[in-house]
Amino acid sequence: MNARDGLRAEVLKYIGDGLRAAPVGFEDLALKVFQYQFSENQPYRRFCERRGLTPDKVTHWGEIPAVPTAAFKEAALVCGGPERAEMVFRTSGTTQGPDRRGTHYLRDLRLYEAAALPNFQAHVLPDGARLRMLILGPAVELAPDSSLSWMLDRVRREFGTPDSAHFVDDGGLCLDELIAALAESEAGERPVALLGTAAAFAHLLEALEERGWRFRIPPGSRIMETGGFKRGRREIPRDELYAMLVERLGLSELYCVAEYGMTEMCSQFYDNVLRERARGRSPDFRYKVVPPWVRSQVVDAETLEPLPGGRVGVLRHFDLANLDSVLAVQTDDLGVAGDDGFEILGRAAGAELRGCSIAIDEWLTAQR
Amino acid sequence: MADGATLDGYWLPMPLGDTPLGPELETEERAFGPGHVRLRVADLTPHTLREALVALRNSARAVLADRPVADIVGAIEAATRRLVEPDAALREELLSVLPGLTGFSAPMIEVGLERMGAGWTADALRGALQSEFGDLAVLDDFQPRETGGLQRAFGPQLTVHVFSGNIPGVSVTSLIRALCVKSASFGKTAAGEPYFAVCFARALAEVDAELASCLAVSYWPGGSEDLEAVAFSEAEAVVAYGSDETIRQVACRVPAHVRFIGYPNRVGAAIVSRAALGRKGAAALAEGAARDVVTFDQQGCVSPHTIFAERGGEVSPLDFARQLAAALEKLAEEIPRGTLSPGESTLIHQLRAQAEVRGATVLAGERGTEWTVIAEERAEFQPSPLNRVIHVCEVEELSQALKALEPVGRQLQTVAVAAEPDALTSLAGRLGAIGVSRVVPIGEAAWPAPHWHHDGRFQFLDLVRFVDLEQQAE
Numbered sequence: 001m002n003a004r005d006g007l008r009a010e011v012l013k014y015i016g017d018g019l020r021a022a023p024v025g026f027e028d029l030a031l032k033v034f035q036y037q038f039s040e041n042q043p044y045r046r047f048c049e050r051r052g053l054t055p056d057k058v059t060h061w062g063e064i065p066a067v068p069t070a071a072f073k074e075a076a077l078v079c080g081g082p083e084r085a086e087m088v089f090r091t092s093g094t095t096q097g098p099d100r101r102g103t104h105y106l107r108d109l110r111l112y113e114a115a116a117l118p119n120f121q122a123h124v125l126p127d128g129a130r131l132r133m134l135i136l137g138p139a140v141e142l143a144p145d146s147s148l149s150w151m152l153d154r155v156r157r158e159f160g161t162p163d164s165a166h167f168v169d170d171g172g173l174c175l176d177e178l179i180a181a182l183a184e185s186e187a188g189e190r191p192v193a194l195l196g197t198a199a200a201f202a203h204l205l206e207a208l209e210e211r212g213w214r215f216r217i218p219p220g221s222r223i224m225e226t227g228g229f230k231r232g233r234r235e236i237p238r239d240e241l242y243a244m245l246v247e248r249l250g251l252s253e254l255y256c257v258a259e260y261g262m263t264e265m266c267s268q269f270y271d272n273v274l275r276e277r278a279r280g281r282s283p284d285f286r287y288k289v290v291p292p293w294v295r296s297q298v299v300d301a302e303t304l305e306p307l308p309g310g311r312v313g314v315l316r317h318f319d320l321a322n323l324d325s326v327l328a329v330q331t332d333d334l335g336v337a338g339d340d341g342f343e344i345l346g347r348a349a350g351a352e353l354r355g356c357s358i359a360i361d362e363w364l365t366a367q368r
Numbered sequence: 369m370a371d372g373a374t375l376d377g378y379w380l381p382m383p384l385g386d387t388p389l390g391p392e393l394e395t396e397e398r399a400f401g402p403g404h405v406r407l408r409v410a411d412l413t414p415h416t417l418r419e420a421l422v423a424l425r426n427s428a429r430a431v432l433a434d435r436p437v438a439d440i441v442g443a444i445e446a447a448t449r450r451l452v453e454p455d456a457a458l459r460e461e462l463l464s465v466l467p468g469l470t471g472f473s474a475p476m477i478e479v480g481l482e483r484m485g486a487g488w489t490a491d492a493l494r495g496a497l498q499s500e501f502g503d504l505a506v507l508d509d510f511q512p513r514e515t516g517g518l519q520r521a522f523g524p525q526l527t528v529h530v531f532s533g534n535i536p537g538v539s540v541t542s543l544i545r546a547l548c549v550k551s552a553s554f555g556k557t558a559a560g561e562p563y564f565a566v567c568f569a570r571a572l573a574e575v576d577a578e579l580a581s582c583l584a585v586s587y588w589p590g591g592s593e594d595l596e597a598v599a600f601s602e603a604e605a606v607v608a609y610g611s612d613e614t615i616r617q618v619a620c621r622v623p624a625h626v627r628f629i630g631y632p633n634r635v636g637a638a639i640v641s642r643a644a645l646g647r648k649g650a651a652a653l654a655e656g657a658a659r660d661v662v663t664f665d666q667q668g669c670v671s672p673h674t675i676f677a678e679r680g681g682e683v684s685p686l687d688f689a690r691q692l693a694a695a696l697e698k699l700a701e702e703i704p705r706g707t708l709s710p711g712e713s714t715l716i717h718q719l720r721a722q723a724e725v726r727g728a729t730v731l732a733g734e735r736g737t738e739w740t741v742i743a744e745e746r747a748e749f750q751p752s753p754l755n756r757v758i759h760v761c762e763v764e765e766l767s768q769a770l771k772a773l774e775p776v777g778r779q780l781q782t783v784a785v786a787a788e789p790d791a792l793t794s795l796a797g798r799l800g801a802i803g804v805s806r807v808v809p810i811g812e813a814a815w816p817a818p819h820w821h822h823d824g825r826f827q828f829l830d831l832v833r834f835v836d837l838e839q840q841a842e
Contacts, residue, residue, distance in 0.1 A: 046725075075725040303736045312710055330718075332711075334714070
């Protein structure tokens with residue numbers, strides 16, 4: 001067994017234990033992963049060396065150099081080189097062509113699954129329900145390099161009933177079929193799980209409003225919504241979206257779970273609400289739960305120094321499941337840290353850019 | 369001011385602005401800018417706005433129509449002194465309030481006041497007017513034309529300005545242009561800088577209350593269609609500054625018979641030829657380029673985004689980039705960069721990393737995002753996220769720079785150039801053909817001359833209407 005395989009086994013074990021027990025030894029493992037990445041991931045090594053942050057200098061997981069997500073657009077940040085990747089995930093396309101898309105090379109899908117599946121289960125299906133999944137996203141064949149499509153597909157196969165299905169084809173959302181499935185759920189009193197992007201839900205809600213439809217889907221039905229695929233559609237504030245979902249579908253808001261993930265990370269984050277509800281608590285507020293194999297930091301946007309809880313800054317994640325790429329990822333999302341999670345306040349969007357510069361935010365958007 | 373007292377963020381003529389406030393005018397407090405500066409803004413209704421606009425037009429007829437231009441520019445200079453002279457109370461107020469309103473550092477505001485004020489003197493304004501009209505007298509009375517007959521220039525009775533918030537003081541220049549052609553003005557301020565124009569009106573009122581009655585300044589959220597419909601229909605000219613989208617939105621709501629002048633977003637660049645990269649001059653050049661970048665943190669339409677440096681000089685483009693970095697570091701103390709929102713800072717960190725991993729040389733301030741130089745061999749115009757992020761692109765030949773600028777030709781305004789005098793005219797000609805409207809020495813990009821052709825157009829002639837008086841043949 002080579003060093004990488006040994007480390008992989010340790011990480012898989014840590015993740016596997018993660019949601020059952022509170023595992024110890026994150027620090028050790030993170031530092032070992034950093035050492036491995038430093039020696040095998042050449043662009044990352046250079047990134048660290050320029051900062052003078054080499055494994056002999058880094059003694060705490062929080063000091064591991066975090067790579068801003070934009071760097072995934074320019075370099076193959078993967079141990080052992082991109083040719084060894086089992087899967088390649090890319091951020092959504094831009095007008096500047098495929099070379100400007102963030103690319104995450106995955107050497108090993110097993111790590112992705114190990115992180116994604118139990119975390120999904122813990123936060124979306126904490127009651128152990130097996131539901132028909134109505135997926136408002138394309139099947140993996142239609143979007144082979146989308147990490148979200150891959151994950152939804154994998155989740156459907158793992159946790160969905162056999163009649164679970166994707167409701168997006170080449171022409172977009174298959175509204176008629178989706179509405180029929182909702183009607184079926186309501187009539188048969190068979191709860192469903194709807195999974196998809198906020199934009200897809202907005203589209204569905206618009207259609208329901210236009211057609212004057214209102215459902216009361218059975219208790220236990222739930223929604224997993226994520227901010228992905230938001231290009232081209234106006235974003236609706238999450239509160240409004242949930243209020244409309246409650247009104248049009250008859251769900252409880254506690255059954256609306258937001259997922260936050262990114263192409264550059266193997267692990268995802270989910271709202272606490274449904275999990276707490278399954279434990280018999282009624283959560284006071286929503287936040288994203290950090291799974292035990294991940295650490296999240298909020299850093300000052302200007303100095304990149306870690307901030308105390310309650311202060312707004314940039315989110316930075318340290319994800320053990322990113323074994324073969326980079327463990328430490330600096331996002332362009334703004335957030336606030338809480339006790340065992342964080343709240344997202346939105347993206348450092350170009351809309352905030354001031355100045356007398358032509359469509360500069362369009363250009364920058366196109367580059368992301 | 370800085371101590372948190374609420375300031376009046378409007379200037380409205382009689383009868384509305386009379387003290388005590390006319391019964392019809394309601395105000396509300398709002399916090400503006402990163403310093404959450406509290407301003408009392410007028411809560412205008414379409415009805416009260418129309419009254420204000422009618423009052424302005426009446427003032428224009430009563431006050432401006434018969435005022436000689438010479439007299440008007442004199443009053444403007446006197447008002448300017450109250451804004452920019454050391455120890456002037458209004459200058460102190462601006463220096464204390466504008467950093468919190470705009471995010472710019474106080475030293476930046478100070479430089480801005482001085483340099484902009486230099487363009488608002490009687491001499492500067494006369495010069496600018498003469499460069500467009502020849503003889504100023506044509507604004508006061510009929511004057512003979514070389515081709516026979518007489519002509520006289522009339523400004524609009526009322527010009528409505530839609531300001532943008534990026535550079536403090538551009539609003540004042542806009543009001544002054546209108547005053548110079550005897551137009552009353554209503555200025556709609558932007559949330560990004562809602563106060564300077566108000567102070568100008570107050571300064572003018574101190575020296576010439578009659579003239580100040582021809583100005584009104586107020587804030588409302590851009591795109592308030594009911595108010596803007598009134599403003600645009602009562603105006604004879606609408607001047608708007610802003611993003612391409614803002615200009616498009618305003619333009620389509622201005623009635624056909626109202627003159628519309630739009631200043632959309634522009635970008636700048638710089639070109640340094642190998643001849644200019646001599647051992648002697650390069651450091652001074654880098655210092656000049658740094659000032660172009662530092663001034664108003666690149667928020668201006670004149671600001672450079674990318675500097676193209678030609679290979680083969682005594683100083684390599686990379687060494688030039690290093691000198692530029694050193695100059696930016698020095699200037700970071702003299703004129704600190706403004707405060708950024710977390711989003712703006714984040715974008716700069718992201719961009720630095722992106723450039724770094726693709727192999728560019730990233731030279732950057734180490735405290736935070738205070739300045740960034742991204743140097744690489746790349747013949748491509750690269751837009752900056754602003755706030756002192758500058759790309760230095762190494763090119764084999766200047767023709768590569770010209771080619772790289774072509775795709776953004778329609779948005780280009782200022783290109784700062786360092787080249788041999790012999791080559792300058794031909795280079796400027798080629799830049800002009802691409803779409804550039806201003807070619808200046810490096811270090812001068814940020815401060816257009818008072819008589820410049822703004823976006824290649826006339827400052828005053830675009831506003832006026834000539835009346836031809838054709839005389840009967842004897």
